[in-house]
Amino acid sequence: MTKETDEAVIRCDGVWKIFGGRADQALQAVQQQGLSKEETRDQYDCVVGVRDASFEVRRGEIFCIMGLSGSGKSTLIRHINRLIEPTAGAIYIEGRNINEMSQKDLRQLRAEKIGMVFQSMALMPHRTVLENVAFSQEVRGHSVKERNANAMRAIHSVELDGWESKYPDELSGGMQQRVGLARAIAADPSILLMDEPFSALDPLIRRQLQDTFMALSAEMKKTTLFITHDLDEAIRIGDRIAIMKDGVLVQIGTPEDIVTNPADDYVADFVAGISKLELVSAGKIMEPVASYEQRRGNADMTGWPEAHPEQSLDDLLNLSIATQHPIVVKIDGRPLGVVTKNALLRGIKGGADDTGAAA
Amino acid sequence: MENEETFNWLDPFSSVDLGIADSADGVKQWAISNRDVIQPIKQVFNELVVAIDTSLNAVPPTLMLILLVLIAWQAAGSRTAIIVGVALTCLGLLSPDAWGLAMTTLAIVIAAVVVCFVIGLPLGILAAKNDTFEKMLRPVLDTMQTIPAFVYLVPVVMLVGIGNVSGVIVTIIFALPPLIRLTSLGIRGVNPSVVEAARAFGASPRQILFKVELPLATPTILAGVNQTIMLSLSMVVIASMISVKGLGNEVLRAMGRLDAGKAIVGGLGIVILAIVLDRISQGMGQSGRERGHRHWWQGGPVGLALRMTGPKNETTPPAAQATAKPET
Incomplete structure (x- = not known):
């Protein structure tokens, strides 16, 4: 990931958030003694919201x-x-530390x-859809004409044309959230x-x-x-x-x-409950050609269906239905691995890692 | 030390005298000695009240009645306008000089409510923003609302003298608290997620106050204004004791002469005035949703006039028509 560091638009660096009056003491205790959530609550009357979060x-x-x-x-x-201040750690937006x-x-x-969309929509009930969407530009002091033009563009892109002079409570929940989305993207x-x-x-x-x-x-x-x-x-x-x-x-x-x-x-x-059909690719469940041949002896792969390592289990399933043979996975015409019917079934069920050994 | 012999543990309070009443009487002395500072300010305010009074009384009663009915129609709809029209006619018919007295009382009430609004709104906002300030303010407001008016009547008169201005001051002391309380309540009651959204889109605290919190708290604040108006009216008889003219004075004089008829005329006049002001100010406090999201200029006489003068679309307000144009 080091390669993309310059590319990181948002970077969180060891962010901690502890709510409560003695947050600083609690933070020290948690960091040094590794207190659990419950221990922190009992000993310091503090709630740990975020614990050492780092990501880009x-x-x-x-x-x-x-x-x-x-x-x-x-x-x-x-x-x-920065609607909430971190107890420790830093957040960088395009390389700038926003806490400073x-x-x-x-x-x-x-x-x-930054545009933000909320679960509760949080639209302003006293403002029309247009006025809501134009809000962030209004507070920046942009001219009415400019901000309305941008807002109308955003309203158009969420397919709410014709609703701009309505008030939020005249809209359905889904439409309200479209307004929320339009508000977030209006200022581009x-x-x-x-x-x-x-x-x-x-x-x-x-x-x-x-x-x-x-x-x-x-x-x-x-x-x-x-x-x-x-x-x-x-x-x-x-x-x-x-x-x-x-x-x-x-x-x-x-x-x-x-x-x-x-x-x-x-x-x-x-x-556990997620379907792997679309997510897992052939490359993940195939058995390398070498190990397959070691197990089964040299295989004659003519007539076997061919697949690319990137193809999903769903595709492999369709290939497999039409034939008795295993599927051979190839890159640029060179065989890379084999997916047997057993391996395919196991991959769908979710035990992708032990294909080779179990078969 | 001498007290110790006569000190009775079962009844300790009768034997201790801290002299609070005497030292509190010092307020009166202080007030008297500072009168000169107050006089110029008093003069300005007095002229203001008199100006409102004379202008209200200068308008012929018929015109005034029509004007008030139109205001009621605009603020609260045609049904309220009819109630107001009937009520005001009754008021005028109570006695030949009832109308003029009512206008004088109205002038005092208007002056008091305006001052209450100017003081109460900022204090209410401050109380909403600052918990400590709210906590400190609460006992003060409790005192203002519950302390008998006669207690502060004397110091105020000593300081300011009798007349309209002290009448207004006494009224303010009693009528101000609900406005402060309801302003604070209204702002605290604004949906925090909407305030958060405003913050997330870069609004400054000032913009949040004026663009989000105050507009959303308006119905509650106007309920406070309504309460302030009602409490101001309930003070007019007491205010008349310090030589404030108007309906209250009629009641007071009738009481002195045991003239029940005159007292009823004055009392009914106050009640009718209260009904009129209550309906009008309640109408203003309706939220946008109750009004079906129409702007104020779309309904009532103004809306009617607009519709008659220009070919306006009934459902779209002029502003929305203008803003809808940059559609591309």
């Missing part, structure tokens, strides 16, 4: 933080635009660089912070909004930090996922990493 989000990447309620993910995201910024610079950063910020934006919506609307968001995000290439409690959503949307538990980032990796190599039982529990 690269330019244009969608980084999902997934965790259950109370895991500290909403607390963590509020550090990125003046209030004035910070306000400029929030209005121009380079960073989007999404705090469980779709959690409060019903499944169908959630799906629709995810699609809208992904289409927008593909088009606009914004660096996005996306909070969710829904692993399906994280896998659907995220380029990389961080799993958070009790304030700790337990594992950071691509969706495939997380699903195939869960770091601990907690993560494994989470991913």
